[in-house]
Amino acid sequence: MVSPKIAPSMLSSDFANLAAEAKRMVDLGANWLHMDIMDGHFVPNLTIGAPVIESLRKHTNAYLDCHLMVTNPMDYVEQMGKAGASGFTFHIEVAQENWQELVRKIKSAGMRPGVALNPGTPVEQVYPLVEGATPVEMVLVMTVEPGFGGQMFMPNMMDKVQTLRQKYPTLDIEVDGGLGPSTIDAAAAAGANCIVAGSSVFGAPQPGDVITLLRESVEK
Ligand code: DX5
Numbered sequence: 001m002v003s004p005k006i007a008p009s010m011l012s013s014d015f016a017n018l019a020a021e022a023k024r025m026v027d028l029g030a031n032w033l034h035m036d037i038m039d040g041h042f043v044p045n046l047t048i049g050a051p052v053i054e055s056l057r058k059h060t061n062a063y064l065d066c067h068l069m070v071t072n073p074m075d076y077v078e079q080m081g082k083a084g085a086s087g088f089t090f091h092i093e094v095a096q097e098n099w100q101e102l103v104r105k106i107k108s109a110g111m112r113p114g115v116a117l118n119p120g121t122p123v124e125q126v127y128p129l130v131e132g133a134t135p136v137e138m139v140l141v142m143t144v145e146p147g148f149g150g151q152m153f154m155p156n157m158m159d160k161v162q163t164l165r166q167k168y169p170t171l172d173i174e175v176d177g178g179l180g181p182s183t184i185d186a187a188a189a190a191g192a193n194c195i196v197a198g199s200s201v202f203g204a205p206q207p208g209d210v211i212t213l214l215r216e217s218v219e220k
Pocket residue numbers: 009011012034036067144145146147148149150151176177178179196197198199200
């Protein structure tokens with residue numbers, strides 16, 4: 001069985017108090033901290049980059065699960081590695097040509113490579129990356145169009161998760177977008193084990209209860 005990884009999306013946190021927000025999530029049981037890096041080009045929103053990861057790294061030992069919603073992921077590998085990112089997940093939509101080199105570089109920069117796919121991208125596109133000589137170690141199935149927190153979960157993406165889980169029983173499969181108490185059971189039943197949750201965690205009166213509930217659903 002693959003172990004559950006609950007990853008609050010720090011996009012929904014108070015960026016002015018990022019170190020304290022990170023500690024709060026870890027203390028409440030988060031396994032990973034999901035960091036959404038957007039370049040205002042691959043997606044119509046602009047967030048943070050390596051300098052913020054570097055600053056945060058000085059305050060936490062937590063696994064920083066970095067999701068790069070950028071057009072040129074290769075340009076950020078070295079700086080993200082130096083900044084202390086733990087995972088580096090790029091989008092297949094912008095890495096059709098050079099994913100092998102990209103994965104190699106991510107590994108040699110000391111990070112765990114992952115590949116993400118947008119709702120409109122067929123799941124078959126990631127098979128070569130999971131089966132390659134230098135494989136990715138996680139597939140992130142987007143369950144909303146990337147760019148913003150607080151959107152509605154797309155249940156029809158669960159077919160992709162199910163297909164991946166059947167093919168790859170031990171692969172880390174992450175879902176991102178609209179996950180919370182009302183959608184977790186569908187994602188867990190399909191076979192997702194890494195759960196990103198932004199607004200449902202940070203918007204809850206008791207975020208720790210939501211983190212616990214998400215974990216228990218994956219463990220069921
Ligand atoms: C969306 C980001 C998500 C987002 C999730 O592009 O990749 O990580 O923060 O937020 P919620 O959980 O609010 O949908």
